[in-house]
Amino acid sequence: MAKTIHTEFLVIGSGIAGLSYALKVANHGKVILITKASEDESNTKYAQGGIAAVMYEPDSYEKHIADTIACGDGLCDPEIVRFVIRESTERVQELAAWGAQFDRKEDGNYQLAKEGGHTEPRILHHKDITGFEIERALLAQVNAHPNIEIFDHHFAIDIITQHHLGIEVNSRTPDIQCYGAYVLNTNNGEVDTVLAKITLMATGGAGHVYATTTNPIIATGDGVAMVYRAKGKVENMEFIQFHPTSLYNPGEHPSFLITEAMRGHGGILRTQDGKEFMHKYDDRKSLAPRDIVARAIDNEMKIRGEDFVYLDCTHLDADDLIQHFPNIHEKCLSLGIDMRKDFIPVVPAMHYMCGGVKVDLQGRSSIDRLYAAGECSCTGLHGANRLASNSLLEAVVYAHAAAQDSIQRIQELDFRDGIPHWDAEGTDAPEEMVLITQSLREVQTIMSNYVGIVRSDLRLRRAHDRLEILWLENEALYKKITVSQKVCELRNVITVAYTIIKHSLARKASCGLHYSLDYPPVKKN
Numbered sequence: 001m002a003k004t005i006h007t008e009f010l011v012i013g014s015g016i017a018g019l020s021y022a023l024k025v026a027n028h029g030k031v032i033l034i035t036k037a038s039e040d041e042s043n044t045k046y047a048q049g050g051i052a053a054v055m056y057e058p059d060s061y062e063k064h065i066a067d068t069i070a071c072g073d074g075l076c077d078p079e080i081v082r083f084v085i086r087e088s089t090e091r092v093q094e095l096a097a098w099g100a101q102f103d104r105k106e107d108g109n110y111q112l113a114k115e116g117g118h119t120e121p122r123i124l125h126h127k128d129i130t131g132f133e134i135e136r137a138l139l140a141q142v143n144a145h146p147n148i149e150i151f152d153h154h155f156a157i158d159i160i161t162q163h164h165l166g167i168e169v170n171s172r173t174p175d176i177q178c179y180g181a182y183v184l185n186t187n188n189g190e191v192d193t194v195l196a197k198i199t200l201m202a203t204g205g206a207g208h209v210y211a212t213t214t215n216p217i218i219a220t221g222d223g224v225a226m227v228y229r230a231k232g233k234v235e236n237m238e239f240i241q242f243h244p245t246s247l248y249n250p251g252e253h254p255s256f257l258i259t260e261a262m263r264g265h266g267g268i269l270r271t272q273d274g275k276e277f278m279h280k281y282d283d284r285k286s287l288a289p290r291d292i293v294a295r296a297i298d299n300e301m302k303i304r305g306e307d308f309v310y311l312d313c314t315h316l317d318a319d320d321l322i323q324h325f326p327n328i329h330e331k332c333l334s335l336g337i338d339m340r341k342d343f344i345p346v347v348p349a350m351h352y353m354c355g356g357v358k359v360d361l362q363g364r365s366s367i368d369r370l371y372a373a374g375e376c377s378c379t380g381l382h383g384a385n386r387l388a389s390n391s392l393l394e395a396v397v398y399a400h401a402a403a404q405d406s407i408q409r410i411q412e413l414d415f416r417d418g419i420p421h422w423d424a425e426g427t428d429a430p431e432e433m434v435l436i437t438q439s440l441r442e443v444q445t446i447m448s449n450y451v452g453i454v455r456s457d458l459r460l461r462r463a464h465d466r467l468e469i470l471w472l473e474n475e476a477l478y479k480k481i482t483v484s485q486k487v488c489e490l491r492n493v494i495t496v497a498y499t500i501i502k503h504s505l506a507r508k509a510s511c512g513l514h515y516s517l518d519y520p521p522v523k524k525n
Contacts, residue, residue, distance in 0.1 A: 002422065004193045006415055007032040009406065010180055012156045012223065013202035015042035016131075017374030017395040019138035021200050023098070024403035026147040028410055032194060033148060034183055036155040036485065037218050042204055044135050044392065048259035048327070050102075050125030051095075051134070051396075052118070052389040053088035055110055059120040061085050068390060071117040071289045072383025073512035075236075080380040083361060084390075087397045092124060095396065099137035102126055113324075114264040115388035117289040121264075123389045128259055128325045134392065155184040155485045156222060157191065159199065159370065160419055161230050169231050176231060178370035179416040186485050191422035197413040198406045201227065201357060201365070201372040202399070206496045207254065208489075210350035210452075211444040214246050214257040220489040221496030223376035227357045228495055233366040236355030236378050237496070238504040239513040241386055242453050243351030244269075244293040247344065248308035249335060255349040256331055258311060260388050263287055265324060270310045270343065271300055277309075291385045291513045294348040298453045301347070310343035348453060352391060354382040354513060355503065363402030369413065371406065373398040384512020426482035435477060436486050439470055440493060446470075447497050455504060456517040464501050470494055 008029025011018045022031045035041070054064050064085045069076045096102060102124040103111040112121040126133035142148050160179040163169050169176050180195040203223030207215025228234050245263070246255035263269070263286045269278050281296040282288035288296075297309050313321055318340040322329050325339075332339050357365050357372040359379055365372050374395040381394050450463035471494050478491055507514050510521040 002190045002192055002424070004195065004419075004421070005032065006195050008197050008410055010034070010194055010196035010199045011202060012181065012200065013042065013204060013374065013376075014039050014150070015044035015202060015204050015374055015395065016134055016138065016392055017399045018200065018202035019135070019142050020396050021202065021373060021399040021403050022148050023138070023141055023145065024400065025406055025410075026145050028407050029147070029197070031148045032151060032196070033142070034151045034154040034156060034194070036186070036222075037153065039150050039152045040135055040139055041216060041218055042135065044131045044204075044395075048128045048130060048257055049115060049261045049389050050113060050123040050130040051092060051392040052122050052387070053092040053124060053393060054085065054122060055089060055092070055112065055124070059122050063120055064088070064122060067118055068381065068387045069383070071385050071387040073291075073385055075383035075511060077380030077383075080361070084379070084381050084394055084397045087400070088393055091393065091396045091400060095134060095137070098141050100126070100134050101137070102130075113261045114287075115260045116263060116284070116287045116293065117387045118264075123261065123264070125261065128261065128327045131392070151183070153186045155186055155488060156203075156226065157182045157184055157422070157483060157488055159226050159230050159367075160193070160195070161367065163230065164420060165418060173231060175368065176366070177368045177416075178230070179419060182422045184483060184485060184488070189482075191424060191483060193419060193421055195415050195419060197369065197410055197415065199370050200402060200406075201370060201376055202374045203376045205353045205375040206493070207350050209443065209447050209493050209497050209500065211448040212246070212255055212347075213350040214243055214255050215350070216254060220492050221353075222489070222492045223372065224353075224356050224499065225492035225495035227365060227367065227370070227372070228499060230367060232370070233358040234356065234378070234499055235358045236503065237353070237499040238507050239354035239382070239384050240350060240500060241290055241352040241354055241513050242294040242348040244290055244297055244348050245311055245346040246349035247331065248347045257351075258328060258344060258346055259325070260290070262311065262313060262325060262328070265313070265321070266316050267311050267313045268315075269293070269297070270312050271304060272306050272308070272310065274310075289385055290388065291515075294453055295515060297346075297348055308345040308347045311346045312343050313339050314341055314343070352386055354378070354384070354386050359398070361401060362405035363398045364405065371402040373402055384514065422483075424483070426480065432477070432481055433486065436490050439474055440490050442470055443467065443493055443497050447500070451497075451500055451504060454515050454517065457505065460501055460505050464505070467494065467497055467501065471498065
């Protein structure tokens with residue numbers, strides 16, 4: 001039977017942002033952390049490269065700030081960039097204190113890697129499974145805390161606002177408030193009402209809006225879609241980062257990521273005939289920022305009529321290569337590729353969402369009592385293109401800021417009375433899953449074909465018109481059938497796809513990750 005549950009803090013998502021926030025607020029009230037899969041399944045878990053932070057000279061905060069702003073193509077908020085970068089050292093030290101084992105050199109100092117767009121080595125890592133290691137350490141701390149309860153296999157359907165009390169709200173309503181969320185227990189099909197004084201949205205990315213992505217299957221844009229439906233502010237959704245190097249292995253979904261750290265280690269991109277090509281696009285060659293490298297690969301594949309390019313690591317020390325990238329080595333070997341002597345076939349894949357729920361310096365969204373952190377948020381740090389390995393840093397910095405602000409506010413807040421239970425009416429029909437599966441494939445095909453690395457107004461308008469039909473069909477299905485995770489995820493994917501198209505059409509310029517044939521980029525001195 002559906003329940004009403006009360007908690008001081010509700011955290012939606014179990015990646016680095018949600019877990020670190022939960023740890024910081026747990027001494028000030030009960031925390032319920034909900035995750036729609038197992039507790040360790042998140043985008044954080046699959047982050048290979050690492051977390052960027054200023055640790056030693058000759059690196060400096062000013063250098064990291066300059067690299068971030070340059071990579072963001074002029075659209076980063078300088079105040080936010082300075083705030084995040086200057087927090088980097090302390091936040092990384094905190095992760096280490098929680099038990100994250102970053103690789104060290106023989107002298108005890110951290111072993112720092114270099115990635116595209118960085119002028120200094122500043123990437124802390126644990127082999128090539130850094131995210132997995134951070135997730136492991138944080139979960140151990142969270143599971144040991146008596147005030148934190150994890151609800152795994154629970155799916156947030158919608159956040160609760162005045163709308164659910166029959167009060168009309170829109171994007172111009174100045175005082176929209178969040179009172180918690182309606183949460184589907186996917187084990188028993190019941191929809192519980194979770195009432196919270198403060199809610200943190202930490203749902204990660206939206207990779208499965210596209211047909212090819214490095215994101216786990218849980219990345220369906222749920223947080224952005226929930227906030228958008230609740231009339232919260234969402235921005236910069238046109239800036240979708242395609243990672244230049246996912247492993248080309250047709251039929252595998254999600255795509256296996258070949259970390260940028262391999263290019264930082266000395267890997268070279270080549271066409272299928274073995275020729276280097278990045279020098280034609282940028283002086284930094286294979287270590288140019290991701291937007292430049294992804295477009296270059298896309299262009300080379302199109303003019304050659306080929307499906308992939310190669311990453312060549314055969315000239316690097318074989319033992320050193322395997323020591324740094326054991327997971328990638330094992331994966332490649334399973335496909336008959338020995339990266340010590342074979343080129344690795346790679347292709348761009350959707351990787352990261354630079355836009356999201358608009359938040360301020362404290363992680364507060366435009367909806368009162370609702371915070372957001374991690375990939376589902378838009379802080380102003382990334383601008384038009386994210387600098388490699390700044391994402392985990394941003395997540396932990398904003399989780400800290402949101403936690404501090406939440407602790408200050410929690411005593412003045414109370415639970416909202418009169419929240420109705422979820423309307424559980426609906427029917428089950430055997431054709432539902434076929435309709436949902438087919439609609440999802442259609443959305444992913446539309447987005448990959450028309451809203452990819454290179455765009456145009458014609459392609460975007462076509463995508464908009466096709467998507468509108470799918471939206472109408474799915475809304476009719478959603479209102480008719482018994483609520484399920486699959487139909488809700490499809491609803492969220494369609495909503496996020498719509499915001500990407502809408503924001504792309506509004507951006508009358510090519511900058512960073514949004515490259516339009518109709519608006520060639522202005523050449524910079």
